[in-house]
Amino acid sequence: MSNHLKDLKLKIWRQSGPAAKGHFEDHIMPEISDEASFLEMLDVLNEGLIGENKLPVVFDHDCREGICGTCSLMINGQAHGPERSTATCQLHMRKFKSGDEIVIEPWRASAFPIIKDLMVDRSAFDRIIESGGFISANTGGAPDANLIPIPKSVADAAMDSAQCIGCGACVAACPNGAANLFTAAKIAHLNLLPQGQAERYKRTEAMVETMDEYFGSCTNHGECEAACPKEISIDVIALMNKDYRKSKLKNRKEISRS
Amino acid sequence: MTITLNSKIPAGSINDKWNTYKEDAKLVAPGNKRKFKVIVVGSGLAGASAAATMAELGYQVDVFTFHDSPRRAHSIAAQGGINAAKNYQGDGDSVHRLFYDTIKGGDFRSREANVHRLAEVSVNIIDQMVSQGVPFAREYGGMLDNRSFGGAQVSRTFYARGQTGQQLLLGAYQQLARQIGLGNVRMFNRTELVDVVTIEGRCAGIVTRDLVNGEVVSHSAHAVVMATGGYGNVFYLSTNAMACNVTAAWRAHRNGATFANPCYTQIHPTCIPQSDPTQSKLTLMSESLRNDGRVWVPQNPDETRPASQVPEAERDYILERLYPSYGNLAPRDISSRAAKRSVDSGRGVGPLKNGVYLDFSDAINRLGKDVVEERYGNLFEMYERIAGENPYDMPMRIYPASHYTMGGLWVDYELMTNIPGLYAAGEANFSDHGANRLGASALMQGLADGYFVLPYTIGNYLAPMLNKPIPGTDHPAFKAAELAAQARYQGYVDIKGTRSPDYFHREVGRIIWDYCGMERTQQGLEKALSELPALYEEFQKDLRVTGDTESMNQTLEKAGRVDDFFQLGMLMCRDALEREESCGGHFRAEYQTDEGEATRDDEKFAHVAAWEWTGDPTKSIRHKEELNFEAIHLATRSYK
Numbered sequence: 012m013s014n015h016l017k018d019l020k021l022k023i024w025r026q027s028g029p030a031a032k033g034h035f036e037d038h039i040m041p042e043i044s045d046e047a048s049f050l051e052m053l054d055v056l057n058e059g060l061i062g063e064n065k066l067p068v069v070f071d072h073d074c075r076e077g078i079c080g081t082c083s084l085m086i087n088g089q090a091h092g093p094e095r096s097t098a099t100c101q102l103h104m105r106k107f108k109s110g111d112e113i114v115i116e117p118w119r120a121s122a123f124p125i126i127k128d129l130m131v132d133r134s135a136f137d138r139i140i141e142s143g144g145f146i147s148a149n150t151g152g153a154p155d156a157n158l159i160p161i162p163k164s165v166a167d168a169a170m171d172s173a174q175c176i177g178c179g180a181c182v183a184a185c186p187n188g189a190a191n192l193f194t195a196a197k198i199a200h201l202n203l204l205p206q207g208q209a210e211r212y213k214r215t216e217a218m219v220e221t222m223d224e225y226f227g228s229c230t231n232h233g234e235c236e237a238a239c240p241k242e243i244s245i246d247v248i249a250l251m252n253k254d255y256r257k258s259k260l261k262n263r264k265e266i267s268r269s
Numbered sequence: 270m271t272i273t274l275n276s277k278i279p280a281g282s283i284n285d286k287w288n289t290y291k292e293d294a295k296l297v298a299p300g301n302k303r304k305f306k307v308i309v310v311g312s313g314l315a316g317a318s319a320a321a322t323m324a325e326l327g328y329q330v331d332v333f334t335f336h337d338s339p340r341r342a343h344s345i346a347a348q349g350g351i352n353a354a355k356n357y358q359g360d361g362d363s364v365h366r367l368f369y370d371t372i373k374g375g376d377f378r379s380r381e382a383n384v385h386r387l388a389e390v391s392v393n394i395i396d397q398m399v400s401q402g403v404p405f406a407r408e409y410g411g412m413l414d415n416r417s418f419g420g421a422q423v424s425r426t427f428y429a430r431g432q433t434g435q436q437l438l439l440g441a442y443q444q445l446a447r448q449i450g451l452g453n454v455r456m457f458n459r460t461e462l463v464d465v466v467t468i469e470g471r472c473a474g475i476v477t478r479d480l481v482n483g484e485v486v487s488h489s490a491h492a493v494v495m496a497t498g499g500y501g502n503v504f505y506l507s508t509n510a511m512a513c514n515v516t517a518a519w520r521a522h523r524n525g526a527t528f529a530n531p532c533y534t535q536i537h538p539t540c541i542p543q544s545d546p547t548q549s550k551l552t553l554m555s556e557s558l559r560n561d562g563r564v565w566v567p568q569n570p571d572e573t574r575p576a577s578q579v580p581e582a583e584r585d586y587i588l589e590r591l592y593p594s595y596g597n598l599a600p601r602d603i604s605s606r607a608a609k610r611s612v613d614s615g616r617g618v619g620p621l622k623n624g625v626y627l628d629f630s631d632a633i634n635r636l637g638k639d640v641v642e643e644r645y646g647n648l649f650e651m652y653e654r655i656a657g658e659n660p661y662d663m664p665m666r667i668y669p670a671s672h673y674t675m676g677g678l679w680v681d682y683e684l685m686t687n688i689p690g691l692y693a694a695g696e697a698n699f700s701d702h703g704a705n706r707l708g709a710s711a712l713m714q715g716l717a718d719g720y721f722v723l724p725y726t727i728g729n730y731l732a733p734m735l736n737k738p739i740p741g742t743d744h745p746a747f748k749a750a751e752l753a754a755q756a757r758y759q760g761y762v763d764i765k766g767t768r769s770p771d772y773f774h775r776e777v778g779r780i781i782w783d784y785c786g787m788e789r790t791q792q793g794l795e796k797a798l799s800e801l802p803a804l805y806e807e808f809q810k811d812l813r814v815t816g817d818t819e820s821m822n823q824t825l826e827k828a829g830r831v832d833d834f835f836q837l838g839m840l841m842c843r844d845a846l847e848r849e850e851s852c853g854g855h856f857r858a859e860y861q862t863d864e865g866e867a868t869r870d871d872e873k874f875a876h877v878a879a880w881e882w883t884g885d886p887t888k889s890i891r892h893k894e895e896l897n898f899e900a901i902h903l904a905t906r907s908y909k
């Protein structure tokens with residue numbers, strides 16, 4: 012049966028707009044069921060704020076099932092909070108205890124400007140995908156799906172990387188604000204598959220360079236892997252780097268041929 | 270406006286209709302396509318696939334989503350799989366069988382021609398998605414793997430672990446992203462459709478509100494596609510994402526598009542039961558679990574022992590007992606009602622006695638824990654995270670919840686609403702699932718509509734419009750719609766009452782769930798129809814939205830959505846009341862056999878109810894589209 016937590020001290024980042032100066036605001040959550048999710052706790056807080064004619068705290072969320080990648084909170088300095096491989100929306104209050112102080116902040120990275128309170132703009136991720144995170148196969152004319160067998164181990168490895176939910180925790184956790192884990196996860200997914208070979212090096216080069224335009228550089232801290240709710244392995248970064256080096260070589264050859 | 274519902278079903282035998290249509294459809298020459306602007310609202314499977322494909326063809330495409338990125342659309346949450354009549358397993362599947370299963374699963378309340386086309390193009394979807402790099406599950410030999418879903422006796426469901434929707438959506442999103450990168454699609458994120466504009470009987474465009482700064486803007490186009498998802502959140506608690514709503518479809522409806530079969534809603538049998546009152550949503554446990562999980566409740570309502578200690582003889586495997594040939598894979602509506610009756614009879618399990626068991630112990634003994642983990646590992650983890658119990662040791666507890674809505678904007682064979690130039694695709698339309706959708710068929714339908722139907726049918730509409738001017742956004746109709754939208758949102762802020770939009774949402778949801786949920790009665794529906802208008806009046810007087818309309822304001826967004834849910838809710842109850850029969854997800858307690866099975870009335874109700882807006886949702890006008898069954902004989906659905 013459910014238990015109740017009492018007297019949580021919440022320190023929440025408030026910021027009225029992208030250019031505004033932000034500050035921490037203190038709130039007390041007198042009581043909450045340990046069955047509640049973290050975001051449901053914030054829902055309760057917000058209902059209370061509306062009750063007091065105040066502005067509720069703005070935060071991004073949608074599926075609340077850990078799959079859409081919309082939720083994004085730094086909780087006590089950890090991206091997505093204290094539970095391993097768990098997105099904020101799947102974090103439950105049973106991970107906390109009565110009297111705890113909980114500091115809640117937005118993702119902090121120069122590539123993710125704050126929109127309001129805890130909500131940030133992650134569209135730089137879309138730019139990376141738009142630059143090459145796809146297989147160019149127009150609708151119609153695809154060959155039979157079983158024409159090219161894909162060994163189970165290859166399909167599984169591609170799937171492991173394809174699970175990335177695009178939440179940005181890796182960037183938020185990284186001291187340099189680098190997006191290498193996100194970028195490399197997509198590159199690994201597509202570069203591992205037979206269908207992805209034709210554009211392999213072009214894709215890698217384009218995506219890495221777009222990433223560098225918006226995000227900081229990776230110095231192998233490994234914080235990203237620890238924060239990732241989908242446990243994307245840092246090994247994908249090595250794969251990306253290898254393909255990137257090769258791409259430089261291949262693309263040079265192609266230029267000399269043309 | 271006089272409404273005519275012309276389904277435009279092509280002549281010929283069911284097997285030839287779609288080919289005949291494609292051969293006869295008017296075409297726009299490649300060089301002329303860029304002269305046409307198409308708006309796609311929604312970037313889920315239906316919207317992303319339609320937008321990407323039309324951009325590839327050369328149209329100018331503008332895409333709108335209220336999400337911060339097209340990749341977040343709710344399609345991402347689909348777990349179990351996608352059907353296709355590939356017959357890779359050689360187990361007797363065919364286009365005809367998928368067609369038949371879908372019609373039967375929908376309890377003979379869908380349009381044959383549309384469903385047949387869906388089954389035909391299903392095979393192309395898998396080919397297309399594999400070529401996009403979707404990592405579907407494979408067998409050791411490298412071939413695609415399949416599983417079974419409810420309402421089918423073949424294995425035709427393709428899947429990517431428990432994240433099929435995610436992988437399909439990311440495939441379609443990447444295809445869309447490529448077109449955005451190439452400059453063929455303009456993408457508008459965090460932008461919500463707030464009105465649809467019709468001029469001289471045609472859809473001329475839309476009005477949107479920028480969620481970040483509140484700006485209200487018009488967009489004109491030659492054609493508009495609504496791919497805006499379902500309205501399951503009308504129940505408040507549902508498996509839908511928090512922001513799913515009916516606003517886009519509802520605004521189209523208020524501008525003249527008929528809304529079909531709103532009472533056909535699907536209650537999914539396997540969700541995690543509610544555990545506390547602050548709960549904001551319910552989580553689905555994929556139907557694929559019913560491949561290996563067995564549903565049971567204790568015989569004795571006063572049972573207190575843990576599940577594992579209840580002897581076999583004292584367990585009631587409800588679905589296996591009632592439906593021996595389909596067993597735990599009986600269709601959703603039937604399985605949901607069986608669970609509800611067990612709980613209503615006091616045999617529910619769990620601390621609140623509000624669930625039934627879904628037990629994997631036999632599967633674990635038979636297959637080994639590794640195989641079960643391989644199949645369902647991430648679902649088991651998700652369950653444990655939410656319920657705090659480990660399903661390898663204890664059976665899951667599940668209960669039905671609102672999941673999917675078969676009703677939606679009425680569309681003809683071309684997926685056009687009754688407003689020329691306005692189309693609806695995916696869950697937002699009513700077209701293919703009749704009164705009940707089979708598992709793994711929504712993803713199929715969304716992608717069928719977007720990839721393989723709309724790109725043809727829209728061309729047929731656009732071709733004659735070549736080089737003819739269309740009204741611009743300076744047209745007075747756009748200006749009027751903008752002013753009305755601004756006034757609407759300002760109006761919510763100005764009420765300055767005492768209760769939040771969430772409060773009202775919970776209350777509407779409760780009424781709809783109680784009276785228009787799994788089991789409906791005349792009396793209950795009449796009660797709902799007297800309670801809803803009263804509550805709606807309170808909403809209009811006592812709503813409180815803090816903040817303003819000029820900056821990011823999630824309370825304000827919610828207010829607009831709840832307003833539309835109120836109106837839809839009333840129409841749902843009207844529709845359920847007028848449909849004096851039971852079919853699929855619409856179960857009227859007055860119309861059932863002695864064994865509690867749904868009794869259809871084909872004589873009176875083998876038709877689609879398409880509602881016309883009149884200004885008062887309790888006074889909408891009901892129109893009929895008769896359903897003709899030529900390829901399949903109407904029969905009583907039996908899964909025994």
Ligand SMILES: Cc1cc2nc3c(=O)[nH]c(=O)nc-3n(C[C@H](O)[C@H](O)[C@H](O)COP(=O)(O)OP(=O)(O)OC[C@H]3O[C@@H](n4cnc5c(N)ncnc54)[C@H](O)[C@@H]3O)c2cc1C
Binds near residue numbers: 316334351
């Ligand atoms: C938990 C869960 C599991 C499921 N599992 C399966 C499964 O295994 N197999 C299966 O076949 N089906 C499944 N379904 C059903 C299926 O996922 C959906 O029916 C389908 O994905 C809907 O796709 P769509 O493209 O129509 O809409 P959505 O994916 O819901 O997309 C709607 C889009 O419209 C946009 N939008 C809506 N309103 C507006 C507006 N006013 N202004 C601007 N943009 C707007 C949204 O931002 C979004 O981009 C599942 C559903 C749920 C809830």
Ligand code: SF4
Binds near residue numbers: 175176178181238241
């Ligand atoms: S790699 Fe992990 S942390 Fe980074 S965006 Fe993807 S899921 Fe989130």
Ligand code: FES
Binds near residue numbers: 074075082099100101
């Ligand atoms: S809200 Fe979707 S991942 Fe958290």
